[in-house]
Amino acid sequence: MRLAKALLVLLALPAVGMAREVGEVDTVFKWLGPNHKIAVEAFDDPKVDGVTCYLSRAKTGGIKGGLGLAEDRAEASIACRQVGPIRMDKNLKDGEVVFKERTSLVFKTMQVVRFFDEARNTLVYLVYSDRVIEGSPQNAVTAIPILPWVQP
Template sequence: MRALTAAALIALAATPALAEEVGRVGVDWTGNDIVIEAIEDPKVQGVTCHVSYFDRSIFDRLKQGNWFEDPSNASIACRQTGPITLGDIARGPKGEKVFSESRSLIFKSLRVTRIYDEDHQTLIYLTHANQVVEGSAKMSISTVPLYGAK
């Protein structure tokens, strides 16, 4: 039983972060919204990212077609929200996925990737759409300096 519990805890720690909706702003009369979510980095204590993205209404989906997909546009801002403690993070130039959320039925997701710039002691957070076909060039980055982080 202990081995099963330990395995479950390890699997939970390895999963990407969960987002918490902290704001929603209506942008038109059809019900389209801009959603703002808070994402705490699961491997870097003391860093929280806020991601904003467009959420299409049912009326907009009926009018525009393309029922199963939201736009790729997103913005990100990450800040130190407590003492920073680096966990076991990826240190290579490709970084590590922190968060992923579906933006279509199966082919597109919104992702947050963390890249560690060791030379400049900075964490770089990139938000972008990941698509099976025709990747999007729409992206946003935010940086968090590691002044004396552990």
């Protein structure tokens, strides 16, 4: 009974950042359930105005994927861009999670963390996947030099 309650609490936790789907492509046809696909999502850094990140990642289809029981692959790609004047909180923490999403029913997540390279006046974003027992070393990184915003 305790395990069931703990699982419900974990499933009810909101994502740190909310992503909006930009588009997707099918990669493998499945007879039953949705196809395997690559999804492209966008999210804004919640503590840095003027930054949007684009994330591409695999989503598992089939019956398990359709029911939300499948485990998605650990691979992801990220590109963050300055989309307006950058205004950031003075109390940013290196390694702070700006986006997090479950990629399996309970034990695996994909997350994006932010670092500030003060010497180069650059924001650095890292995407990686972790698991309670064993994570994956696969990752991707992107960087945004903080520049004055000029309206196009």
